[in-house]
Amino acid sequence: MQPTTDQTGRITAASFLVTGGAGFIGSHIAERLLAAGARKVRVLDNMTTGHFRNIAPFVNHPRFEYVQGDIRDITACNTACKGIDFVLHHAASGSVPDSINDPITTNNINATGFLNMLVAAHAAQVKRFIYASSASIFTDNQTTPLAGLPGNPESPYAVSKYVNELYADVFSRLHGMETIGLRYSNVFGQRHNPLSEYAAVIPKFVMQLIKHESPVIDVDDEYSHDFIYIDNVVQANMLAVLTTNAKAVNQVYNITFEERTSLNQLAKYLREFLSSFDQSIAGVKIMNAFTQKHNVHPYAYIQKSKKLLGYNPSYSLRDGLLKSAGWYWAYLPRFVEEAVTKKQQRQQVAAVSA
């Protein structure tokens, strides 16, 4: 997406706060805003799942600021929002199993932390509050995504994301705040958090193929996934910042590519692309061991995102995998090792303080 001169002016004049900006999606947004000439890009993160290596490419940029802080702390949120025009709120606990094991922590971060950010952004009179929601608010009810309505959330994580949408809506109606929610499906690409459940099958298959182990497909081809490449997600965030269409504001959008891919097809793409780094990967067999019938998850439709926001995703799954295969090959094994160590450290701290 090439911004027009007018749009470039809007970005160069503005200051941005990206919460969770040391994570996968947030770091890409921060990087793109800096490249587009943003007057200031501030990241607020507590490094739970984020990492300095994600912000390393731009940490010394003169218009970049890193603030270590926790969105559960309203003072940290107030400080981070000072002098900010646009908030792009991405800090969250993104794990569905963690939310089932410890719903209180997920609620504190994803619901209370979200509310803290909304209150702080309102007090700082920011121009617009853009936030990450999730396609997980849809269940297997086929009609709700089409209507844009949430189904019955299946986890405390999904509830927290739905609560975000409700709070944003009520703040826009009560206080005239401009908010835009972006419901991502399964995001993948460079800096993918390997322990995220989103698109988790991609790092899993990559690691197996790198070790010459066969990916095992235990579901039939009807069970397909809705993957989205990170550049499409960044485009949606840029459009949410830039839109001057009054009808596009105070809305929630599905952000995906509108493409369903079977796990078989995904494994074949990965085998093809990774074999350009190690030819013997081409000979690794993909095993089919169909043992279970899963619910087919609903399709998230993007007509509204296209019409109101001008969203026009340009990378299919295949395009995105082609662009990111080199990164997965070169960096994923180290990312996995570090993420596992970090998770163990978090569990040890939690066990000691319990």
Ligand SMILES: NC(=O)c1ccc[n+]([C@@H]2O[C@H](COP(=O)([O-])OP(=O)(O)OC[C@H]3O[C@@H](n4cnc5c(N)ncnc54)[C@H](O)[C@@H]3O)[C@@H](O)[C@H]2O)c1
């Ligand atoms: N990755 C996906 O496929 C996907 C899909 C749907 C929605 N989302 C949402 O997008 C957002 C970003 O996800 P991601 O994949 O980049 O995850 P990520 O784990 O890579 O990034 C989240 C960031 O938030 C930070 N963070 C967590 N708790 C915090 C706290 N209390 N205070 C401050 N910072 C905190 C983490 O350290 C991390 O840097 C999240 O809100 C997630 O729920 C992601």
